[in-house]
Amino acid sequence: MKNNKFNLENKTALITGSAGLLGSQHAEALLQNGANIILTDIDKEHLSFTKAKLQKKYSTSKINMHIMDVTDLDSIQNTEKKFKELSLRIDILINNASLNPKFENKNTQNFSSLEDFTIDQWNLDLNVGLMGSFLCTKVFGSTMSKDGLGGVILNISSDLSVISPNQNIYKSNSDKENLNTIFKPISYSVIKSGLIGMTKYVATYWADKGVRCNALSPGGVYNNQDKEFVKKISKLIPMNRMAKLDEYQSAIQFLCSDASSYLNGQNIVMDGGRSIW
Secondary structure, three states, X not given: OOOHHHOOXXXXXXXXXXXXXXXXXXXXXXXXXXXXXXXXXXXXXXXHHHHHHHHOOOOHHHEEEEEOOOOOHHHHHHHHHHHHHOOOOOOEEEEOOOOOOOOOOOOOHHHOOOOOXXXXXXXXXXXXXXXXXXXXXXXXXXXHOOOOOOEEEEEEOOHHHOXXXXXXXXXXXXXXXXXXXXXXXXXXXXXHHHHHHHHHHHHHHOHHHOEEEEEEEEOOEOOOOOHHHHHHHHHOOOOOOOEOOOOOHHHHHHHOOHHHOOOOOOEEEEOOOHHHO
16 A cells, blocks of 8 residues: 655645755655645756756656745745745755865865864855754744644754764875875764754644754765775675765755654764764
8 A cells, every 4th residue: 555645746845055956856755745835945057957857857847947046035035926826836945055065076175174264164164054954944944834834944964963084084095194184074064964953843842833853964975986985885884885966965855854744853864873983
């Protein structure tokens, strides 16, 4: 017998950071279960590419996009206003937007050591990853709580919300003098840990209004990274591999649907077991 609790027909989900690696995966997961999708990002080019890619597999009528800056309250409120005018109620909010420095781009300032990490970079990272989630929750969560229909807020955190980054995996074995040492930035750990605190707060704040809030903390996703890096990080994971790109889709479907109707305020760590070793 089919489990209809996963059915998201007539539900609308807004996803921040939709132009990123996992943003499009979250969208596809919900489209598979019948949801309407609003893709948002500040990167119009990549957002349009994501929309076009999804439209090849799913109904065009179910996919909307809007340029939205999560650090700008006016931008978020204008987005909400637009979709209200289109009679689209936001039932699901996925706070996915974040500045996540990729290992394959070693020259980014984001990989600075704690001693050299700039205030400007710190402020930028926190504005996108933490304040952006707060502002979107403030606007869309508040609306969810007012009409008796409730909703779901899902914060995309990281396994680094529960463990510290192992900086050794970013060091090259050939760089004996550590001349090109790079680091996972302190801002990333602070943001992802902060999202867990926000999750717990919001989960209790609107619980009586039918608004649930949970977090998903993924581990690293394989995306053709440097072989040396992949080998090092895989040794830290009991399953001895990084996640495949689509392996978080089922968790997204569970957390955003009535299949998880009694789950609230939790952080689901999905990292191949890395954080328990």
